[in-house]
Amino acid sequence: RVLAPLPPYDTAPPTTMAEVVDISIIPKVGIEASSTMATEAGTSGSSSSSAAGSSAEEDFYIQCDAPNCNEWHEGSTLSPPITPLTASTYETWHCPSCTPYHGPSKLKSVTSMRQGLRKKRRIDFVKLNDPAALLESESNNNGIGVAANDVQEIDFRAKLELRRKKGMFQNGMTAASSTGTGCCLKVVTSGGKNEFTTKYVNTHGFNQPVLFATQQPYQIGLKLPGNHFSFDTVAKLVGPYRKTQVIDTATQLTTEYTLQEWVDYLSTPENERTRILNVITLEYSQTPLGKLVREPQFAREVDFVSQCWPKTTEDLRRILDHNNKNSLDDNEDNDKSKTSKEEEEDLTDLLKELQEEIPRVSKYCLMSAAGSYTDFHVDFGGTAVWYHVYFGQKIFYFIEPTTKNLKIYSEWATNGTSSSGGGGSKKSNANAFLPDLITAAGGDVFEVQLKKGQTLFIPSGWIHAVFTPKDSLVFGGNFVHCHSLEMQLTIFRLEKKMRVGKNYKFPFYQKLMWFVAWDFLKQRDDLMMMMQVGDKGKNSVMGREQQVIQQICGKYPNHVLLGYKALAKELESWSRSKQKITTDQFPENMDVTKVAIQLGELLTKCVAHLGVNTKKEKASIKLEKKEKKKTTKQEKKRHNSQISQEKKKPVITPIKCSSSSSPPANKKCQVEGCTQYKRSKCDGYCATHYREQLSLQSGDNIDYNAIPPPGRGCKVDGCNKYKKSKCKGYCLMCFRASVKTTSRPSTSKRAA
Numbered sequence: 007r008v009l010a011p012l013p014p015y016d017t018a019p020p021t022t023m024a025e026v027v028d029i030s031i032i033p034k035v036g037i038e039a040s041s042t043m044a045t046e047a048g049t050s051g052s053s054s055s056s057a058a059g060s061s062a063e064e065d066f067y068i069q070c071d072a073p074n075c076n077e078w079h080e081g082s083t084l085s086p087p088i089t090p091l092t093a094s095t096y097e098t099w100h101c102p103s104c105t106p107y108h109g110p111s112k113l114k115s116v117t118s119m120r121q122g123l124r125k126k127r128r129i130d131f132v133k134l135n136d137p138a139a140l141l142e143s144e145s146n147n148n149g150i151g152v153a154a155n156d157v158q159e160i161d162f163r164a165k166l167e168l169r170r171k172k173g174m175f176q177n178g179m180t181a182a183s184s185t186g187t188g189c190c191l192k193v194v195t196s197g198g199k200n201e202f203t204t205k206y207v208n209t210h211g212f213n214q215p216v217l218f219a220t221q222q223p224y225q226i227g228l229k230l231p232g233n234h235f236s237f238d239t240v241a242k243l244v245g246p247y248r249k250t251q252v253i254d255t256a257t258q259l260t261t262e263y264t265l266q267e268w269v270d271y272l273s274t275p276e277n278e279r280t281r282i283l284n285v286i287t288l289e290y291s292q293t294p295l296g297k298l299v300r301e302p303q304f305a306r307e308v309d310f311v312s313q314c315w316p317k318t319t320e321d322l323r324r325i326l327d328h329n330n331k332n333s334l335d336d337n338e339d340n341d342k343s344k345t346s347k348e349e350e351e352d353l354t355d356l357l358k359e360l361q362e363e364i365p366r367v368s369k370y371c372l373m374s375a376a377g378s379y380t381d382f383h384v385d386f387g388g389t390a391v392w393y394h395v396y397f398g399q400k401i402f403y404f405i406e407p408t409t410k411n412l413k414i415y416s417e418w419a420t421n422g423t424s425s426s427g428g429g430g431s432k433k434s435n436a437n438a439f440l441p442d443l444i445t446a447a448g449g450d451v452f453e454v455q456l457k458k459g460q461t462l463f464i465p466s467g468w469i470h471a472v473f474t475p476k477d478s479l480v481f482g483g484n485f486v487h488c489h490s491l492e493m494q495l496t497i498f499r500l501e502k503k504m505r506v507g508k509n510y511k512f513p514f515y516q517k518l519m520w521f522v523a524w525d526f527l528k529q530r531d532d533l534m535m536m537m538q539v540g541d542k543g544k545n546s547v548m549g550r551e552q553q554v555i556q557q558i559c560g561k562y563p564n565h566v567l568l569g570y571k572a573l574a575k576e577l578e579s580w581s582r583s584k585q586k587i588t589t590d591q592f593p594e595n596m597d598v599t600k601v602a603i604q605l606g607e608l609l610t611k612c613v614a615h616l617g618v619n620t621k622k623e624k625a626s627i628k629l630e631k632k633e634k635k636k637t638t639k640q641e642k643k644r645h646n647s648q649i650s651q652e653k654k655k656p657v658i659t660p661i662k663c664s665s666s667s668s669p670p671a672n673k674k675c676q677v678e679g680c681t682q683y684k685r686s687k688c689d690g691y692c693a694t695h696y697r698e699q700l701s702l703q704s705g706d707n708i709d710y711n712a713i714p715p716p717g718r719g720c721k722v723d724g725c726n727k728y729k730k731s732k733c734k735g736y737c738l739m740c741f742r743a744s745v746k747t748t749s750r751p752s753t754s755k756r757a758a
Contacts, residue, residue, distance in 0.1 A: 066080075066081040066082070066088070066089060066090055067079065067080055067081060068081055068084075068088055068093050068099060069099075070099065070100060070101040070104055071098040071099050071100060072100050072101070072104035072107070072108045075101065075103075075104050077101060079101055081093070084102075095113055095114055096111050096112065096113060096114065097113060097114045098111060098112045099111045105247060106244070106245030106246075106247050106248035107245045107246070107247065107248075109246075109247040110247070159256040159257055160256060160257075161256070162255065162379040162381075162473070163377060163379070163473070166473060169439075169441060169442075170453070174441055174445055174451060175451050175452070175453040176189075176450055176452050176453065177453060178190045178215070178402075178404060178452035178453055178454035179217075179454065189214065189215060189404050189406075189450075189452035189454065190214065190215045190216065190217045190452075190454055190462075191214045191215070191216050191217075202216060202218075202226065202463070203303065203304060204307050204308060207304070207308075207489055208489075208562075208563045209563070211489065212390070212463075212465050212487075212490065213465055213490075214465060215402075215404060215463060215464050215465065215468065216462070216463040217454065217456075217460065217461075217462050217463075218460060218461040218462075219460055221461070223459075223461065226302045226303060226304070226461060227300075227301075227302050227303025227304070227306070228300065228302045228303075228392075228394060228461065229298075229300035230298075230299060230396065230481065231295075231298045231299065235396065235479075236479075237268075237272050237273075237373055237479065238269050238273075240265070240288075240290075240371055240373065240479070241265035241266055241268070241269045243290070243293060243298070244265060244288065244290050244293045244295055244371070245265065245293065246264065246265050246266035246269075247264050247265070248264065248265050249262045249263065250262070250263060250264075250265060250285055250287065250288045251285070251287050252268065252283050252284070252285055253284045253285075253286065253378075253380070254282070254283055255281075255282040255283065255284060255378045255379050258381055263285075265288075268283075268285060268373065271283060272373065276376050276477075279375065282375055282376075282378050283375055283378065284373075284374045284375065284378035284379075284380065284474070285371075285372065285373045286370070286372045286380060287370065288370060288371045288372070289366055289367070289369060289370055290369055290371050291366050291368060291369040292366065295371070296369055299481055301368055301392060301483055301485075302392050302461070302463075304463070305390075305392050305485045308485065308487035308488065308489065309368065309485040309486065309487065310486040310487065310488070310518055310521075310522050311364065311365050311367075311368065311485070311518065312368075313525065314518070314521045314522045314524075314525040315360070315364055315518065315521055316360055316521065318357070319350065319353040319357055322353050322356060322357060322595055323353060324528065325524060325593070325595050325596050326595055328524075328531075328597075328600075356594065356595060363513070363514050363517070363590075364514075365512065365513045365514055365515075365518060366513075367389070367483065367484040367485075367512070367513070368483040368484065369481070369483050370481070370482050370483055370484075371480070371481060372479070372480040372481075372482060373478075373479055373480075374398070374400075374477070374478045374480070375474070375477055376474060376475065377474065378473075378474045379472070379473050379474070380471060380472045381471055382403070382405070382415070382440045382469055382471040383469070383470070384467060384468070384469055384497055385464070385484055386484070386501070386506075386510060386511050386512040387484075387486060387497060387501075387511065387512030387515045388466040388467050388486075388490065388493050388494035388495070388496065388497030388498060389466065389484035389486050389512060390463065390464060390465055390466050390484070390485055390486075390487060391462075391463070391464040391482060391483070391484055391485075392461065392462075392463055392464075392482055392483055392485070393456070393461065393462040393463075393480060393482040394460075394461045394462075394481050394482065395456050395457065395458055395460055395461075395478060395479075395480055396458070396478075396479040396481055397478065398458065398474065398476050398477055398478025398479060398480070399456065399457055399458070399474070399475045399478060400456040400472055400473070400474060400478060400480065401453065401454070401455050401456070401472070401474075402453070402454045402455075402462070402470055402471070402472055403441070403452070403453055403470060403471045403472075403473070404451070404452040404454060404468055404469070404470050405440070405441075405444055405449065405450075405451055405452075405468070405469035405470070406449070406450070406468065406469075407467035407469060407493065408449070410447060411444060411447075411449050411469065412467075412469075412496070412500060414440075414443050414444060414447060414449075415440065415469050416503065416504055418440050418443060420504050420505075421438070440469075440471075448642075448645070465490060465493075466487075466490035466493040466497070467490070467493040467494070467496065467497050484512075486512070486518065488522075488562075488566050488570070489566060489569070490569070491566075491570060491572060491573050492568065492569050492572045495572055495573065498515060514590075514591065515591070516591035516592070517590070517591050517592065517593060520577070520592065520596060520598060520601065521593065522573070523573065523574070523602070523605045524596065524601055526605060526608075527601065527605060527608070529558070530554060530558070530608060533554045533557055533558070534550055534551070534554055537550040537554065538550065551611075555608075555611050555612055555615050558608075558612055559612055559616055564616060567609065567612050567613060567616070568613070570605070570609050571606075571609040571610075571612075571613055573605070574602065574605040574609050575606065577598070577601070577602040577605065577606075578603070580592075580598070580602070581598045581602045668681045669681070669682070675690070675692040675695060676690045676691060677691065677695045680692060680695065682694070682739070694726065714727070714728045714729075720737040720740055721735040721736065722736065722737075722740045725737060725739075725740055727739070727740075
């Protein structure tokens with residue numbers, strides 16, 4: 007019993023678990039062919055194929071053998087192409103749409119072998135247990151030459167536990183951050199109504215993570231599958247043969263598993279798993295599982311992909327009319343010669359291309375084994391995230407995206423010490439842990455625990471890591487919205503600076519931003535049309551524009567308009583870039599230069615209209631900044647004074663010996679005034695000053711230059727060495743000096 011294939015369907019695809027489980031395989035027998043089509047001779051159950059002509063390979067068609075599909079495909083359009091000769095080698099052939107559900111096509115066996123009736127599951131234990139297989143897959147798939155010596159296995163559980171005991175992590179629900187509140191903002195629902203809506207965000211903003219701890223999913227507009235939903239059910243709905251990326255926790259390297267292999271891995275007991283693996287990139291919106299899950303209401307209302315990406319040919323036609331063009335081609339002669347039918351066909355073809363390019367990032371399924379860990383990262387393009395724990399448990403570690411923290415994060419990520427996709431060379435700080443760097447710079451790391459049934463919203467730009475204490479199934483998704491445009495553009499520029507790989511970036515992010523700008527201008531045009539129809543031409547164009555600006559300023563809050571202003575500035579720089587000739591990030595039917603200029607002019611007028619309010623706000627913001635600077639300066643002084651007091655050490659006076667025992671200049675310690683010999687492997691220092699240098703470089707509180715306790719030290723003032731036995735209370739060096747300086751006996755006594 008297996009699933010029905012993806013489209014094309016003869017019948018409607020399954021939408022419930024009952025429909026999925028009740029579908030059974032009905033094997034085909036024989037070959038379907040018309041009277042005019044030549045058939046291939048072979049054994050029963052061979053691949054059904056036919057030729058439309060006599061024997062021409064370019065006219066060859068083949069039929070899918072998967073149940074409920076029965077679709078015919080042209081052999082020359084397939085990859086690789088199929089001819090009558092190659093079709094005869096298949097026992098069963100599956101089209102590309104059915105392969106994720108029914109597996110790859112099966113070739114005929116060379117010799118007939120007797121097989122048992124019972125089918126056994128195969129588990130690739132090499133993939134599960136051998137880290138060398140992960141390294142090989144990483145180097146083959148991504149083209150990165152990873153040497154075995156460069157890969158380090160890290161126990162992240164022990165690292166987190168050690169820092170938790172030291173008190174490095176603050177409770178995200180109660181700790182005080184820079185805003186005076188906790189890291190997470192609890193939103194309480196009253197009477198079953200959802201308060202976290204667009205109206206709420208317009209007034210309060212969306213700058214901190216929001217946790218729904220006790221609310222039911224339906225209260226925030228989230229639709230989920232019913233009970234008795236497991237990892238095996240996910241594989242059946244998405245396709246057991248579909249491949250997905252798997253992350254090894256210890257090395258943070260990736261490999262590929264089929265979902266059936268992944269379910270087999272999760273079905274093994276926890277104590278028998280030699281590797282801890284994690285799946286976080288399974289996108290399922292175009293599968294039957296996508297119909298069982300619906301995003302929260304807020305994510306659907308503000309998502310740019312669902313609101314601004316063109317959906318019909320009418321949207322594309324409006325863009326062309328705005329550009330004063332009549333067709334897709336730049337040649338005016340070709341435009342005039344084209345008929346309306348040809349233009350409609352061009353728009354239809356362009357719409358199909360856009361539908362294939364549409365970013366599908368709103369629905370992800372995360373399946374994590376106990377002990378798995380995702381290192382610190384920022385979601386691609388600065389997108390916001392919704393995150394619901396279906397079963398299991400998650401622990402988040404949040405870092406606020408301040409300018410200082412983002413700079414530390416980018417330097418840490420580009421050193422080759424993280425798995426966030428940065429393309430930099432490895433440096434000496436290879437074992438650095440980001441929370442250590444953040445707390446050393448005076449920042450905070452917040453810890454938030456998510457349990458079964460809880461939902462979390464993560465705003466744009468927040469740096470976070472995730473630890474999984476027990477096997478977990480999570481539904482989540484990413485969305486781009488207008489309430490954090492400035493932060494999203496900051497993360498986009500940061501990714502470009504860090505040289506993040508294409509696979510780790512938001513798909514077609516720049517093209518989406520162009521459609522967002524066009525959608526904002528379209529609202530302006532619609533309001534102008536309504537004004538013109540309403541006043542019947544009584545008001546002037548300038549008067550109508552002023553009314554439109556007033557309506558726009560009344561509709562959007564100030565932080566949204568300032569975000570669109572930053573977007574207009576970014577689009578102007580993109581339009582001047584030479585990359586628009588070679589990249590696919592610019593819409594084909596849009597005059598990007600014109601759109602960028604018009605958006606900038608419109609937002610300049612809107613911000614000027616808010617000038618009175620913005621002046622007062624700027625003055626209050628300046629006062630707040632000045633007060634914060636004063637407090638931070640005072641805190642820094644106190645912090646530095648405390649550190650200086652803690653690190654105060656007794657001054658080590660150089661040991662001065664007589665000239666006869668002092669070493670030569672090339673063998674002397676490089677510290678001025680010190681007359682001790684330099685030691686080997688001490689960088690030109692004596693042992694005492696080398697220990698002092700180590701303590702200064704490490705910055706810890708360990709006293710490398712231990713002072714002897716009272717009664718056990720050398721009696722020479724300033725000497726910090728232990729006294730030696732039979733040296734009359736001196737250390738060895740001082741005893742030798744004292745012996746040489748003592749007066750020798752006279753010759754008369756010596757003769758006597």
